[in-house]
Amino acid sequence: MSSSTDDRAAIWTLRGAVALTCVAVAARMLMYGGPVLSWLWLNVGWSEQAALRLEHGAAFGLMVCAPLLCWRKAWPAAALVSGWLLFATVAETATGTWHSELTPGALAARWLAPVALIALSMNKERPAEWLLRIGIAGTFLCHGLEAVFHNPQFIDYLIRGGELLAGTRVEETVATTVLTAIGVLDIAVALAILVPKRLRAVAFWMALWGFLTAAARVLYMGWGNWPEALMRVTNGAVPLTLLLLWSRPKPAEAEHETPE
Amino acid sequence: MKRLNSHRAALIVTAIAVSAAVLIGALTAPPGLGAADRNPDGSYVGTRVEGTTPAQWRLIWEEDPAHAATVSWTTAEQPKKSTLVYDSEARQGDVTKYRFHADATVGQYTDDEVRTWYNHAEISGLKASTTYWFVMVSDGAASREFHFVTGPEGDADFKLLYGGDSRSDRDARRTMNRRMRALLEEDPEILALAHGGDYVANGEEMEDWDEWLTDHELTVTADGRMLPVIPGRGNHEAGGPLYDQIFNTPGKKGGNFYRTLIGEQFLLVTLNSNISAGGDQADFLETILKDNSGVRWQCANYHRPAYPAVKSPGSALEHWVPLFEKYNLDVAFESDGHTLKRTCPIRAGKKADDGVVYIGEGGLGVKQRTPKDDRWYFEGGVTASTLHVQKLTVTKSMLTVESITDAGKVYDTFETKPRKR
Structure with missing residues (x-):
């Protein structure tokens, strides 16, 4: 595969993931309301109507941004998307209850992916690569910590997953033990992806696990829960982008292999 | 120059498209509540939490409300002894007249700033569908007399x-x-x-x-x-x-x-x-x-x-x-x-x-x-x-x-x- 093809695949993977995130976040806000509504209304003191207007406006804006991200000049849309996702992350941190201090890190792949997309579309590959590494490391590290702290939702995913996939009811103690192991593994790969080497196996595992755990939301509560799954698509797409970027030789290697 | 113009064009197109969408979204938002729907403020001041005066009283039911309950209160200072005195007859707050008593478990609420103390008096062996009258006492500081009704037994309405x-x-x-x-x-x-x-x-x-x-x-x-x-x-x-x-x-x-x-x-x-x-x-x-x-x-x-x-x-x-x-x-x-x-x-x-x-x-x-x-x-x-x-x-x-x-x-x-x- 030529390097330009790999680059194109990487950038389109990221474009697609950020666009899907826009659609999912917008759908979730329209269907259930989002953290910005709760924060502005309950914590900041806005009227419900004003907070609703802002969220609905943002939802429509995100839906327009989704196709604009596929344009060659995607940076203004990507900047707006990143800004909103970061704002929503701050709101979720302020209104969240269970270990909400982990929220900015847990959602790092989501709000950093559009920033990486801006860098990538401007041919700033090295900063883009590190934004992607930091984003996915934050997501895996904080989800790993949530697993080690035994996030009850994760326990229920394992119990339900056992029932659906293996037809066996997993005991809570077993699920808790498995969750601890998953958490430790998540933390380990989060640290590994920050090693300044192209650890393709690590990126491959993160992509696989990221997509699988995003899909678990649909497995758990059915197709009606699709926004929850799609909102997490960057958890798999970000390491996949790294993998695609790393699929071609480093510049030095390329020079060595194809001397002019 | 051409590159600058293309970036500017991208910015303008995106700004127009997104602004239009945001405006449409905001205008089509469902109606929410306005400020006029809020309730007016009251002017209530509760029992002041000071010394060992029982304040912030609550009564908790768990599994067997016909026969058991927990009466809890807060004190600003750690009492040496907290007791609930209670009876199935009103005693007008005279703590010497209540037939029963239960010592309370005392501990400090876990908080860096508010350093107050909880007092939990667990009472059991109560009669069903009975009014119990009680007073909370912490180091001699007593509350007024309160009462509550225990849960029923049998097939009751x-x-x-x-x-x-x-x-x-x-x-x-x-x-x-x-x-x-x-x-x-x-x-x-x-x-x-x-x-x-x-x-x-x-x-x-x-x-x-x-x-x-x-x-x-x-x-x-x-x-x-x-x-x-x-x-x-x-x-x-x-x-x-x-x-x-x-x-x-x-x-x-x-x-x-x-x-x-x-x-x-x-x-x-x-x-x-x-x-x-x-x-x-x-x-x-x-x-x-x-x-x-x-x-x-x-x-x-x-x-x-x-x-x-x-x-x-x-x-x-x-x-x-x-x-x-x-x-x-x-x-x-x-x-x-x-x-x-x-x-x-x-x-x-x-x-x-x-x-x-x-x-x-x-x-x-x-x-x-x-x-x-x-x-x-x-x-x-x-x-x-x-x-x-x-x-x-x-x-x-x-x-x-x-x-x-x-x-x-x-x-x-x-x-x-x-x-x-």
Whole structure:
């Protein structure tokens, strides 16, 4: 595969993931309301109507941004998307209850992916690569910590997953033990992806696990829960982008292999 | 230059497209509540927490309200000795005349700033359907005389309140506490309040609890009758030790799920939607519902809804609803959404005459949201954006749930007859 093809695949993977995130976040806000509504209304003191207007406006804006991200000049849309996702992350941190201090890190792949997309579309590959590494490391590290702290939702995913996939009811103690192991593994790969080497196996595992755990939301509560799954698509797409970027030789290697 | 122009063009196109979309979205947003819908402030000041004077009183029911209860209070300083004196006759607060006493467990609330002390006096061996009069005493500082009525034995008729989400809007919380006191004063058959959780905005901050506890004094009637609380845990007090320190660890530590049997024929299962729903708690729920299949009325109380009026469904939908349907639960009480709701009867994800009805969503003192009343399960049900409390009337032939607004108006009435199990 030529390097330009790999680059194109990487950038389109990221474009697609950020666009899907826009659609999912917008759908979730329209269907259930989002953290910005709760924060502005309950914590900041806005009227419900004003907070609703802002969220609905943002939802429509995100839906327009989704196709604009596929344009060659995607940076203004990507900047707006990143800004909103970061704002929503701050709101979720302020209104969240269970270990909400982990929220900015847990959602790092989501709000950093559009920033990486801006860098990538401007041919700033090295900063883009590190934004992607930091984003996915934050997501895996904080989800790993949530697993080690035994996030009850994760326990229920394992119990339900056992029932659906293996037809066996997993005991809570077993699920808790498995969750601890998953958490430790998540933390380990989060640290590994920050090693300044192209650890393709690590990126491959993160992509696989990221997509699988995003899909678990649909497995758990059915197709009606699709926004929850799609909102997490960057958890798999970000390491996949790294993998695609790393699929071609480093510049030095390329020079060595194809001397002019 | 050409490159600069293309970037500028991209910026302009994006700005126009996104601005237009944002404007359309904002203009098409559904109507929400305005500032005029807020409740006016009261001017209440609760018992001052100072020295060892008992303040922030509450009475907690857990599994056996006919025979046991916990009376709890707060003191500013650590008392050397705290005691509850009580009797089945009024003694006008003369602590030497009460026939019974129970020493209280004393400990400090876990908080960096508010350094006050909890006092829990557990009393047991009580007689059913009996008025008990009591005084809290900490190092000689005594409260006024209060009283409460124990739960019934046998197949008895009674009334109960249900509500949740008393957080974030103190004015509204005080209004609803006054409403509950008024209900209790006009209808002495009301025995207790089952709380669906989210008492405070941040359950790990004693400052928030301090306000809630002081406001809770407003539920006491003018003649000193205390409204027992059957507590459920919400997501805003999901973490930290304060919830257990406030309510004396209802259910087992780390779980906070338990069953309350009021009389022989009314079962209330309090669940905790902040911990795994599908693990030990599902086992517990199934065991309780199976073992009590002969009980006429069966209800559940938990915080995060299976059939929400605003947000997305919680784990209850996957793990508890199948058990509710299997054992024909009468009503599931849910909070969290900050709105008033009653669903149609639901079975297997569809409207069904023999289904389970879901009531509540939390209106005890938080700003009310606009419900999404176009959801399928509200066809034949009710939604509204109003502060509220539910009053349950339990008789041998009918279970009635009235949703009562902060103004005292009955907004909705649901009635159901005993069902076969």
